[in-house]
Amino acid sequence: xxxxxxxxxxxxxxxxxxxxxxxxxxxxxxxxxxxxxxxxxxxxxxxxxxxxxxxxxxxxxxxxxxxxxxxxxxxxxxxxxxxxxxxxxxxxxxxxxxxxxxxxxxxxxxxxxxxxxxxxxxxxxxxxxxxxxxxxxxxxxxxxxxxxxxxxxxxxxxxxxxxxxxxxxxxxxxxxxxxxxxxxxxxxxxxxxxxxxxxxxxxxxxxxxxxxxxxxxxxxxxxxxxxxxxxxxxxxxxxxxxxxxxxxxxxxxxxxxxxxxxxxxxxxxxxxxxxxxxxxxxxxxxxxxxxxxxxxxxxxxxxxxxxxx
Numbered sequence: 001x002x003x004x005x006x007x008x009x010x011x012x013x014x015x016x017x018x019x020x021x022x023x024x025x026x027x028x029x030x031x032x033x034x035x036x037x038x039x040x041x042x043x044x045x046x047x048x049x050x051x052x053x054x055x056x057x058x059x060x061x062x063x064x065x066x067x068x069x070x071x072x073x074x075x076x077x078x079x080x081x082x083x084x085x086x087x088x089x090x091x092x093x094x095x096x097x098x099x100x101x102x103x104x105x106x107x108x109x110x111x112x113x114x115x116x117x118x119x120x121x122x123x124x125x126x127x128x129x130x131x132x133x134x135x136x137x138x139x140x141x142x143x144x145x146x147x148x149x150x151x152x153x154x155x156x157x158x159x160x161x162x163x164x165x166x167x168x169x170x171x172x173x174x175x176x177x178x179x180x181x182x183x184x185x186x187x188x189x190x191x192x193x194x195x196x197x198x199x200x201x202x203x204x205x206x207x208x209x210x211x212x213x214x215x216x217x218x219x220x221x222x223x224x225x226x227x228x229x230x231x232x233x234x235x236x237x238x239x240x241x242x243x244x245x246x247x248x249x250x251x252x253x254x255x256x257x258x259x260x261x262x263x264x265x266x267x268x269x270x271x272x273x274x275x276x277x278x279x280x281x282x283x284x285x286x287x288x289x290x291x292x293x294x295x296x297x298x299x300x301x302x303x304x305x306x307x308x309x
Contacts, residue, residue: 005047005077010107013040013289014089015096015133016162016255017248019210020198020217022191023183030146033198034134035246036289041087043104045112051080061085063098063129064105070125071109078113093166094251096133102126103136123148140202142195154202159260160288163272165280167252181224207259211244214257218247229279230254236275240268
C-alpha cells in the first residue's frame with residue numbers, strides 16, 4: 001500500500017565539465033566521464049490534492065516541469081502541486097545544471113509518493129527529454145550522454161580541488177548535441193584508450209594519471225570548439241604543478257585540477273586563480289563530491305540491469 005502524499009525533496013550533484021568526452025571505437029557511441037562536485041540542485045515538490053497541474057518555480061525550468069508532469073501522469077497517489085528548484089550551479093556553463101535539476105526533480109516527486117526512484121528509472125525518464133550527464137549515478141561514471149545510458153561506473157574520485165574560469169556567455173547543450181561531429185578511426189581509438197587509462201587511474205586513485213587524461217581530452221576538444229586560452233592555461237598549470245586541466249566540452253568552463261593531498265595546496269589554489277583570471281569573467285573553486293550513503297547505495301537489481309545493456 002502506498003504512503004499518503006507528502007512534501008518530497010530530492011537532490012543531485014553537478015559535474016565540473018567532463019574528465020573525458022569522445023567516441024568509443026567499439027560501438028561508435030558518444031560518451032563522457034563525469035567529474036562530480038560538491039554543488040548541485042535541490043528540488044522540493046509540494047503536492048496539492050485538488051490540483052491537476054504542476055507549477056514550477058522558477059518558471060523557466062520548463063524541462064523539470066515536463067518531467068514532473070510525466071511522473072505525475074503515471075502516479076497513483078499524486079495529482080498536481082508546486083515544484084521548486086534550488087541550487088548553486090550556473091546555467092549554460094557545462095556544470096550539468098540541467099541534468100542535476102531533472103534528477104533532483106525525479107527524486108523529489110518519488111519522495112512525495114513515499115518511494116525511492118533508481119538511477120535506471122531516472123535514465124528512462126530523461127531519455128524522453130534531452131541528452132544528459134550521468135549524475136544520477138554515484139561517483140564518476142562513463143555515460144552515453146546522447147543515448148542517456150550508463151557505460152560504466154568508475155567509482156569515487158580521489159579528493160580534488162578544481163579552480164575554474166568561466167570564459168563568458170552560455171552554451172545551449174541541446175543545440176550543441178544536435179550536430180554530431182565526424183571522428184576519424186584514429187581519434188576513436190585514442191578516446192577508447194584514454195577511457196581505459198582513466199578507468200584504471202580512478203581505480204588506483206592516481207591523481208596524476210587522471211589529470212593527464214583530462215588534459216588530453218581538453219586538447220582534443222578544440223577540434224569541436226575553439227578555446228584560444230587553452231594552451232596557455234595548460235602551460236601555466238604545468239608550471240604551478242597542477243594535476244591537469246579539465247574543460248566543459250559543451251560549456252564555457254575551463255578548470256585546473258589540484259590534488260587535495262598536496263601540502264602546497266593553498267598556494268596552488270591562489271596561483272590557479274590568477275591563471276584563470278587571465279581569461280575568465282568569473283573564477284570559482286570547486287571540490288569533488290565524495291559519495292556516501294544514501295547516494296552510494298546501489299539497488300540490488302543494478303548489476304543485472306548493467307549486464308543487459
